[in-house]
Amino acid sequence: MQSSSKSNGQALARTWRLINLAGPFLGLVLVVGLFSLSPSVRPYFLTGANFKIILTQTVIVAMGALGMTLIIVSGGIDLSVGSVVALTSVVGATALLKGSGAWGVVGLSIAVGAGIGLVNGLVIGGLRMMPFIVTLGMMGIARGTAKWLSGNQTVNAPDSPINGIMDLKDPTLLFPLPFGVWITLGLAVLMAVVMRGTVFGRYIFALGSNENAARLCGIRVNLQKVKIYCAAGIFFGLAGLMQLSRLTQGDPTVAIGLELDIIAAVVIGGASLSGGSGSILGSMIGALTMAVLRNGSNQMGWPTYMQEIIIGVVIIIAVGLDKLRQHTLKSGR
Amino acid sequence: MPALSQRLLVVILCFRAFFNAHTAEQSYTIAVIPKGTTHEFWKSVNAGAVKAQRELTSQGTKIDLIWKGPLREDDRDQQIQVVENFMARHASAIVLAPLDSQALVRPVRNAVQAKVPVVIIDSDLKSDEYVSFVATDNYKGGQLAGDQMGKLLNGSGNVILLRYAVGSASTEAREAGFVDVLKTKYPAIKLISSDQHAGATREMAYQTSQNLLNRFGREVNGIFCPCEPPTIAMTKALRDLGLAGGKVKMVGFDAGSQSVLDMKNGDVQALVVQNPLLMGYLGVVTAVKHLKGEKVEKRIDTGVVLVTPENMNEPEIKDLLYPPLSRYLN
Numbered sequence: 001m002q003s004s005s006k007s008n009g010q011a012l013a014r015t016w017r018l019i020n021l022a023g024p025f026l027g028l029v030l031v032v033g034l035f036s037l038s039p040s041v042r043p044y045f046l047t048g049a050n051f052k053i054i055l056t057q058t059v060i061v062a063m064g065a066l067g068m069t070l071i072i073v074s075g076g077i078d079l080s081v082g083s084v085v086a087l088t089s090v091v092g093a094t095a096l097l098k099g100s101g102a103w104g105v106v107g108l109s110i111a112v113g114a115g116i117g118l119v120n121g122l123v124i125g126g127l128r129m130m131p132f133i134v135t136l137g138m139m140g141i142a143r144g145t146a147k148w149l150s151g152n153q154t155v156n157a158p159d160s161p162i163n164g165i166m167d168l169k170d171p172t173l174l175f176p177l178p179f180g181v182w183i184t185l186g187l188a189v190l191m192a193v194v195m196r197g198t199v200f201g202r203y204i205f206a207l208g209s210n211e212n213a214a215r216l217c218g219i220r221v222n223l224q225k226v227k228i229y230c231a232a233g234i235f236f237g238l239a240g241l242m243q244l245s246r247l248t249q250g251d252p253t254v255a256i257g258l259e260l261d262i263i264a265a266v267v268i269g270g271a272s273l274s275g276g277s278g279s280i281l282g283s284m285i286g287a288l289t290m291a292v293l294r295n296g297s298n299q300m301g302w303p304t305y306m307q308e309i310i311i312g313v314v315i316i317i318a319v320g321l322d323k324l325r326q327h328t329l330k331s332g333r
Numbered sequence: 334m335p336a337l338s339q340r341l342l343v344v345i346l347c348f349r350a351f352f353n354a355h356t357a358e359q360s361y362t363i364a365v366i367p368k369g370t371t372h373e374f375w376k377s378v379n380a381g382a383v384k385a386q387r388e389l390t391s392q393g394t395k396i397d398l399i400w401k402g403p404l405r406e407d408d409r410d411q412q413i414q415v416v417e418n419f420m421a422r423h424a425s426a427i428v429l430a431p432l433d434s435q436a437l438v439r440p441v442r443n444a445v446q447a448k449v450p451v452v453i454i455d456s457d458l459k460s461d462e463y464v465s466f467v468a469t470d471n472y473k474g475g476q477l478a479g480d481q482m483g484k485l486l487n488g489s490g491n492v493i494l495l496r497y498a499v500g501s502a503s504t505e506a507r508e509a510g511f512v513d514v515l516k517t518k519y520p521a522i523k524l525i526s527s528d529q530h531a532g533a534t535r536e537m538a539y540q541t542s543q544n545l546l547n548r549f550g551r552e553v554n555g556i557f558c559p560c561e562p563p564t565i566a567m568t569k570a571l572r573d574l575g576l577a578g579g580k581v582k583m584v585g586f587d588a589g590s591q592s593v594l595d596m597k598n599g600d601v602q603a604l605v606v607q608n609p610l611l612m613g614y615l616g617v618v619t620a621v622k623h624l625k626g627e628k629v630e631k632r633i634d635t636g637v638v639l640v641t642p643e644n645m646n647e648p649e650i651k652d653l654l655y656p657p658l659s660r661y662l663n
Binding site: 045170 | 370399401402403404405407408409410413414415417418419420421422423433435436438439443444446447448499500530
């Protein structure tokens with residue numbers, strides 16, 4: 001009896017793992033299919049040129065989702081991403097104005113993102129404070145600093161190679177893809193390997209599954225947290241760099257609420273907000289799904305409120321699926 | 334699986350053929366992209382676009398009109414996305430009110446590269462790749478406001494200019510016109526505050542107004558706000574402090590229904606009113622003219638009018654103050 005229920009549980013777990021993996025894919029296919037149904041939109045929607053645009057529009061959310069996946073899998077959360085993106089874009093534009101070179105700006109963006117991540121990590125790990133509250137505070141600090149540095153104005157940077165990172169170049173063809181898309185793809189592959197194949201990656205999952213158990217196993221939990229938030233910060237800084245390239249200016253009011261889009265992308269991608277599960281691939285698909293939804297509803301001419309409602313529904317379904325999975329796993333055991 | 338994808342391909346090709354047959358008639362898809370969708374100003378622009386659509390359709394040119402603002406209002410990145418998405422959809426033309434004079438330059442260039450012509454309305458763009466710029470002469474509007482302020486204060490007093498937002502070309506031109514007239518024609522009028530920006534929402538504008546009045550409320554004689562949200566917010570803040578009703582002369586911009594009500598009640602002394610309905614109308618008409626190969630002016634002025642409590646009941650002013658929205662929008 002016991003063994004049958006155990007194997008039953010294993011089968012269930014296997015099924016759910018499959019759904020977990022396939023779910024985000026299915027969602028994306030469903031959304032693409034939905035917009036392909038309309039004969040008036042399809043000839044434009046299913047084109048290389050349009051997918052180039054969708055991919056370009058995904059870059060900023062995807063870059064943020066790379067960092068956010070680390071944090072959410074480890075059982076944390078970061079609400080300061082939008083503000084960090086704004087701050088980085090302002091710092092980058094200001095540096096360009098002061099005559100800094102493109103590589104200098106890249107380094108500076110990474111440094112700003114990593115620096116804020118480091119502070120978040122030190123406070124969360126060192127003082128054992130709730131990530132939600134700490135990063136909520138940082139959200140205000142970074143946004144305020146961005147407005148302060150920019151004198152409450154957009155910073156119009158001179159033309160530089162930075163602007164080329166997100167340039168569509170020829171908007172009628174799929175290739176060449178903007179450089180930013182390739183960077184994001186490359187980093188996604190790298191992070192997927194890090195999450196699956198390195199000790200650091202396994203520690204992240206261990207932390208998110210059961211922090212106390214991880215501590216008892218001899219993992220230096222607080223140190224790992226600092227590392228995680230700092231590493232994630234690098235991606236948030238890069239997202240800011242992409243934003244700067246896209247707007248060709250530093251804007252202290254940009255990306256308000258971006259963190260919610262990013263969290264939604266990670267959750268749609270199958271991560272659990274209670275930590276311990278999630279994947280880079282899933283998060284990337286989640287980010288892509290949101291961009292496709294926006295792109296498609298624009299082209300269908302759906303009113304803006306419809307988009308907001310649909311994205312909201314998608315998020316709730318994704319989280320509902322996650323809840324159901326945990327519930328079944330527990331009762332299966 | 335290959336059979337399925339083949340079948341799909343056939344279906345797609347069929348639809349393509351169907352679509353191509355369709356475009357052989359005179360039929361255009363025009364995407365109109367405002368800065369936002371909740372302010373009344375943009376509803377008038379929308380009404381004007383619908384008016385143009387109806388007129389052109391009755392003349393035998395079928396227009397599909399798509400009205401689409403950025404998902405998050407006043408978010409430049411979101412507006413860029415909307416422009417890109419309509420470029421990919423191969424709209425026949427885009428009519429755009431750019432949120433920023435620089436950030437939207439590249440998306441417009443991309444659209445032009447993809448053979449989607451762009452007509453700019455309301456706010457200027459630092460580019461010359463657009464077909465035409467259809468807008469109020471905002472500098473003139475600001476001068477009109479400055480002149481009226483000078484008359485209301487008999488040439489002397491303390492004035493506050495509450496600016497709108499940085500990077501918004503239209504309001505910056507109004508602010509410049511206002512300041513220039515005061516400096517040249519009314520040297521005895523002192524600008525005691527002209528460096529505060531109200532921000533995009535009415536709530537933010539309200540807070541800024543309260544803070545400004547807290548500091549300058551005792552010495553101020555006149556206030557100018559360069560568009561709808563700060564005008565309404567500042568009037569409300571004046572009313573809170575008992576400074577409304579003409580104690581502090583209030584000159585605003587745009588005819589939101591709240592501003593018009595405030596003028597009726599005597600809390601606003603003058604409004605500079607543009608013609609957003611005409612802007613939406615001419616934006617679409619100009620785009621279609623260009624698509625048909627006709628020559629269009631690079632700059633089209635849609636006019637400004639000074640509205641005061643004295644002239645607000647004249648019929649042509651009434652049409653500006655109460656635009657016939659319900660005739661065009663449901």
